[in-house]
Amino acid sequence: MPNRYTPKESNEWLRTTMLKLSIKSLDELSSITKIDRGSLSRYFNQERRPSIDAIDPLCAALEVTSDELLVVLGAKDRK
Numbered sequence: 001m002p003n004r005y006t007p008k009e010s011n012e013w014l015r016t017t018m019l020k021l022s023i024k025s026l027d028e029l030s031s032i033t034k035i036d037r038g039s040l041s042r043y044f045n046q047e048r049r050p051s052i053d054a055i056d057p058l059c060a061a062l063e064v065t066s067d068e069l070l071v072v073l074g075a076k077d078r079k
Contacts, residue, residue: 003077007046013072014044017062033057046074 005013023029030037035054042048043058050058050073055066062069070076 005046005072005074005078007044007074010044010046010072010074014062017064021061021063023061029061032061043073049073049075 018024018029023032026037026040029035030040033040033054034057035050039048039050039054043050043054055069059066059069064072067076071078
């Protein structure tokens, strides 16, 4: 198993997590986090790393730690 999430794995994780939390779309996640939809898409497609200011709102909305989020976004190795 690779040490980092692939973009496909990041997207699957996001879909599963949003479903579990009853967040219906990236637009809804965008409203919750105040992060534009395009940026959210780029983060979970691993086309761009989130700014430090985006980490807390994403963690709060997705109910994960910053450590877990960075692993999911492919910015940090899995344990």
